[in-house]
Each structure stands twice: as C-alpha cells, then as structure tokens.
Amino acid sequence: MSAAANGATREERVLDIVQRTRSRPARFRDAQITMSHGAGGKASQSLIEGLLLPALCNDALAALGDAGTVALDGAALAISTDSFVVTPIRFPGGSIGELAVNGTVNDVAVSGARPLAITLSLVLEEGLSSSELREEIDAVARAAQAAGVQVIAGDTKVVERGHADAMYACTTGLGVIDPRARLSPAGLRPGDHILLSGSVGEHGMAVMLARNEFSLEADIRSDTRSLWPAADALLAAAGRDLHCMRDPTRGGVASALNELARASGMSALIREADVPVDAAVAGAAELLGIDPLYVANEGKLLAFVAPGRAGAALAALRAVPGCEQAADIGEVAQEPPGMVLVDTAFGGRRVLDLLAGDPLPRIC
Amino acid sequence: MRFVQEFRDAELGRALAADIAALVEPGRSYKLMEICGGHTHAIYRYGIDGMLPEQVELVHGPGCPVCVLPMGRVDDGIAIAHEPGVIFACFGDMLRVPGSRGTLLEAKAEGADVRMVYSPLDALEIARANPDREVVFFAIGFETTAPSTALTLRRAKAEGIANFSCVCNHVTIVPPLQALLDSPSLEVDGFIGPGHVSSVVGVRPFDFVPAEHGKPMVVSGFEPLDVLQSIRMLLAQFADGRRELENQYARVVAWDGNPRALAVMAEVFEPRASFEWRGLGTIPRSALKLSDAYAELDAERRFTTPGVRVGDPPACQCGEVLTGAIRPWECKVFGTACTPERAIGTCMVSPEGACAAYYTYGRYARERGVTV
Numbered sequence: 001m002s003a004a005a006n007g008a009t010r011e012e013r014v015l016d017i018v019q020r021t022r023s024r025p026a027r028f029r030d031a032q033i034t035m036s037h038g039a040g041g042k043a044s045q046s047l048i049e050g051l052l053l054p055a056l057c058n059d060a061l062a063a064l065g066d067a068g069t070v071a072l073d074g075a076a077l078a079i080s081t082d083s084f085v086v087t088p089i090r091f092p093g094g095s096i097g098e099l100a101v102n103g104t105v106n107d108v109a110v111s112g113a114r115p116l117a118i119t120l121s122l123v124l125e126e127g128l129s130s131s132e133l134r135e136e137i138d139a140v141a142r143a144a145q146a147a148g149v150q151v152i153a154g155d156t157k158v159v160e161r162g163h164a165d166a167m168y169a170c171t172t173g174l175g176v177i178d179p180r181a182r183l184s185p186a187g188l189r190p191g192d193h194i195l196l197s198g199s200v201g202e203h204g205m206a207v208m209l210a211r212n213e214f215s216l217e218a219d220i221r222s223d224t225r226s227l228w229p230a231a232d233a234l235l236a237a238a239g240r241d242l243h244c245m246r247d248p249t250r251g252g253v254a255s256a257l258n259e260l261a262r263a264s265g266m267s268a269l270i271r272e273a274d275v276p277v278d279a280a281v282a283g284a285a286e287l288l289g290i291d292p293l294y295v296a297n298e299g300k301l302l303a304f305v306a307p308g309r310a311g312a313a314l315a316a317l318r319a320v321p322g323c324e325q326a327a328d329i330g331e332v333a334q335e336p337p338g339m340v341l342v343d344t345a346f347g348g349r350r351v352l353d354l355l356a357g358d359p360l361p362r363i364c
Numbered sequence: 365m366r367f368v369q370e371f372r373d374a375e376l377g378r379a380l381a382a383d384i385a386a387l388v389e390p391g392r393s394y395k396l397m398e399i400c401g402g403h404t405h406a407i408y409r410y411g412i413d414g415m416l417p418e419q420v421e422l423v424h425g426p427g428c429p430v431c432v433l434p435m436g437r438v439d440d441g442i443a444i445a446h447e448p449g450v451i452f453a454c455f456g457d458m459l460r461v462p463g464s465r466g467t468l469l470e471a472k473a474e475g476a477d478v479r480m481v482y483s484p485l486d487a488l489e490i491a492r493a494n495p496d497r498e499v500v501f502f503a504i505g506f507e508t509t510a511p512s513t514a515l516t517l518r519r520a521k522a523e524g525i526a527n528f529s530c531v532c533n534h535v536t537i538v539p540p541l542q543a544l545l546d547s548p549s550l551e552v553d554g555f556i557g558p559g560h561v562s563s564v565v566g567v568r569p570f571d572f573v574p575a576e577h578g579k580p581m582v583v584s585g586f587e588p589l590d591v592l593q594s595i596r597m598l599l600a601q602f603a604d605g606r607r608e609l610e611n612q613y614a615r616v617v618a619w620d621g622n623p624r625a626l627a628v629m630a631e632v633f634e635p636r637a638s639f640e641w642r643g644l645g646t647i648p649r650s651a652l653k654l655s656d657a658y659a660e661l662d663a664e665r666r667f668t669t670p671g672v673r674v675g676d677p678p679a680c681q682c683g684e685v686l687t688g689a690i691r692p693w694e695c696k697v698f699g700t701a702c703t704p705e706r707a708i709g710t711c712m713v714s715p716e717g718a719c720a721a722y723y724t725y726g727r728y729a730r731e732r733g734v735t736v
Contacts, residue, residue, distance in 0.1 A: 034472070348410050353723075
C-alpha cells in the first residue's frame, strides 16, 4: 500500500516519492559511455532501459531474461549472447576461453533450456602470442565438451595493437527449452524461497587479485563451470514449482536480485548470515571494502521455488557436484515492490540496492 | 574471520541495545552526532539506527572528506587531468564527485588518463614506472589519510622522483568541529568522536568539546559493537550528569595520538590560511598545504588551474545535511533529482556521505515488520 494513503509521516511520504521515482523506467541521459555503463549496476540499467529497449523493443527482449525465446514448429528455443573482455585473460581457476563457453551456456541453462550449441567470435589484438591463443582455444574445446555443447560457427577479426586488450571473445548459445520448465521473472510469487547454489564472490575476487594491484595474496579460484547439471536437478526436483532461475554474474547476487525484484514487482528479503562466503573471499572483500554480495560469480545460480518444494529442491541441488554448499537464503515478498532488503548478520535490516558505480571493472 | 566477527556479534549487539534502552530517561530525547562518515556508513550498513529506541536520534556530521570538497577543487583536479601527458591518480570515491562541468569519470571517458589507486604509494609506483609522464596524486582526507600522503611525498623527495606531484586537499578535523559548535543553531546533545582521525591526532585535541561547550564526546571504533558501546557510554554520561571526553576505541587510539605520524605531517605539510568547505563556507586554518621544503612536489605550483570558487547548485542542501540541521530525506532533491547514480550534492556520492548511506541502505531500517 502506498505510504501516503494512510496518514504516513513526512519521512515515509518522501520515501514513497523516492520509490515511485525509482520504479520508473530508467532514462539514458549521459553524454558519453563511461566504465559505469558496463558494471551491471544503475548505469547499465539506464543504458538498457533508456536506450536499447526503446529502440529494439519486442516481447522476447522486454522480458529481460538471461536468454530470449523463440517458438518454432512446436519447439521452444532459448538463445543468448555475451561478450568477454576480462583482464587478465588467465586467472586462478579459469581463463577467457573457458569463461566464454560457460558464461553463455549458463545464461541458456538458467532459462530452463538444455544447451545444444554455441558460436564463437574472436577479436584478437595484433601481437597476441600464438601459444596464448592456442591455450585459449583448447580451453574453449575442453569447456564445450564438459558442458555438452559443440561450437558450430565462428569468426575471427584482428585489430591493431592497442585497439583491444589481448583478445575479446563473443559467444552465442542455443538451447532447447526443457518441457518441465515454466520460468520467468514474472513467475515470482510471495513466499517463494530463494536458493543459492554455493558460495559467492569467488570469480570476481580471483580476477581482481590476479591483476596484482593490491599486493594481496589469497587462495581464491574462479568458480567458472557449467550450470546445466544444477538447473537440470532443480527442474527434476521442483518442476513447475521452480518459478525462476538466474546466474548472478556481473554485479553479483545483489544486482541479480535487484533486476528480478524490479522485473517482477516483488520484493526479495535475504538473510546475510545464510549466504555462504568462502573465508578467503570474505577476508579479501573486507580488506578492499567490497561487499561479497556485489562480486561476480561464474558458476552459481539463484533459484526461486514455491515453499512446498523448496526443501526437496535444496536437497537435489546439494547433490550436484560443486553445489554442496547450496543454501536457502531468503524469501520473496510483496512489499516493498521492486526492492531487495537484507537482514544483516548483526541483527539490523537494510536495503540492498544496485550499485551506482563499479568496484571491479572488466571482470568477465 | 577472526578479529572482525567478534565485533559483529549479534547477541552482544542485542544486549547493548537493551542497555541503551534502559538508560533512556522517560520523556527525554537524545540527539547524537557522529562526526565521521565512516560511522555514518557503519550505522546504515549494519542497521544500527533501527536497533535504537525512538528517543535516540543519530545525526550525521561533517566528517566525510569527499562530501566537504568544494566544486572548484574538483574542477581544478579535472583541469590537471586533461593536461597533456598527465596521469591523474586518486581514490575511487573521487571519480564520481561532480564538479561544475562533470566528473573525473567523465574526464576519463573523454581521454584523460585517470587511474584509481588504493594508496598514495601506488601513485608513486605509477610515476616510477612512467618516467616520461607527469603523475599527479589528488590527495583527500582528514588526518586519517594525511600521514600516508606525507610519507609518500617524503619518499618521492628522497628518491628524487621528479615526475610526481600532489594536489593537497587534506583537511583537519578540529576547526570545522569548532565552527559547528560555535553555531547557535546547533542542536546536538553529544558526539560520537572520529576513531580513525583520533588514531593519528589522539583524543586530547577534543578536550574543548566538554570543557568549552559542555557536550560529551566518546571517540569510537567502527564495528557495530563499537558504535553501540559508544552510544551506551554517552547515555551513561547523561544519566550520571557527566559531560566528559571518553575513549571507547582504546585498542587503537592513544590519548596523545601517533607521534610519528604527527611528526611526518609536520615536516611535509603546513596549515593553509583558510580553506573552503562544501556547505560550511570558508574556515580559517582548516586544511593543509605542502610546506616550503616540499614546494617542488606541489601540483598547485606545477600546474595552472582555474582556481575559481564555484557556488554549490542552488537546489543542493549538503551544507545543512553536513551540519546536522536537516536529515538526508528532508533535502528538497533527495532521491528524486539527486540520486547516487546522478548526484547533485557530494553527500550523495561517497559511501560515507549521509545521503548516499541513507538512500542505499537506510530507507527501510525502521520498518521491522515487513510481511513475508
């Protein structure tokens, strides 16, 4: 209910106005692109909602899922595309080639589609060593095999030295939507449990530390992996009671929850104490003043499950290799619409908002 | 995480909150100002204000170094960043602070070589690695960060690194606090004192707060239990009728501060005759500049800058927020025209700014019964 309607205090009325301002589609008013527009936070939101969507609008795009869907002679297909500009191209636990496969496969998987094939487009910088390139192509091959997809088309371009940073990769993935799946942000219901498939922040922190900008050493490895086994297990355990999935990549769990809260008009309330965070990630994040909830993952998913099936879904998830630490981290509520709240481990409650800027640029 | 989680123990927090509630005298309210932006951030980050009785109100003070930087200084920084051959290094908080014609982040997009560093020593390292470029470090902060700038400058001078210089925007905590206390409109009963600044300057410089103004102050740490314990100490003073200066953060803060840090600051810096504070106006001897011995490393002497005083945008009420006269949401443009992604005022930029902290974290802190 609107706070203005029931004799609210002045503070509540102001908050009401703020909330209405916030829930309007973001306008794109910037004179130029800055690094913030690539961060997955508020600037990215304004770029998508204010420039891309109005120009390209159609139903598949407007759903703002991780993949678009196409119906074709009775078959439902999911298609997703992603560019990878991570620096450095190799980091503990993975590299750009592996990331380019898993990142796209996962966008297809969390849309409830079994990944079938991907395409691979490469932009190479003049001077890139052949051995580095060969290693990345081998990494693509291994990751594709592990994810059960084939690379069925591709392209290469080369640009002058200084016009790209070693190499960029763009992949497009195609999957067939599983008959058990009925997933969309609009499917979120009050009372849905929010499941998280494992500990957060490992990918972003591993890449950040690999840049050696902080003289900080920690044993943190990227979590990049295919999420189809986890998605498959959830579909089997919860069926139509699985309402939505999302992989919290750039901007982390906090940004993914905000996108879904905004798209569904629901609210998400999570319990900070129940979110698994590896001790090394927690320590590095503490030193850098970054909240692990905003740090990118490349092998984790969020799942929204009706309360009656949440326990079974969690058990099924935990049985998947790599998801042993899966946890039930919170619930969906009706109020306040479009917002994410967190009960802090200390006992207070606060807003978990989209970030305005970017603490960790070029992480994927 | 050891030595961190201990200070975030929820059970101890609830016990302290109960103690605070028991110390509240019926019919009385308490307005406490946290001077330091680090406390503002912690209060909202952990939802501390929602754990306090209604009679205890926290107001936010002028201790966020980004928030008090006037627009003209930002413009000067951007002008230097655009100079050919310059690498401009600053802390991440500075990148989105609006000057009169944009931010450093926008200057970067226009081609200026702006780099975010975590320490002034990183900026010096950039200078060593790029001997053919001029590297300028844009120094901000209270006495907390001034010693690391001073040490960096001392090292640059000792090593003769000629392509390094510094724009010094360091400010000092006592003069604005004095100005605030001298203001007849100030309605604050007691102060949560700045722990990080005090680790350098000590507790003693704040003697004047109880002695001359009859207000209690407790220098506080930054973990949620620190802040709650400091509030309890303040309320205990009111209950006992005491008005004293106390040190809650004794595990870090010595009564006389850190003599080595003070010595290097005295060598490298000297007070400016006056400095403009955003929203607070010009305050005499409230900031530092490079001493004559370090003049050659002073970017303000090396580069020509506009040096123009730029008035705050008319809609901006940062000054009133910074002095605790209004709460963030009472500002005319809060959350509508002024948001973290498109800030008019500096208080909306830094995570330590009262408006950004309240917008980002605080809006539902008191709403305890959200139905699930």
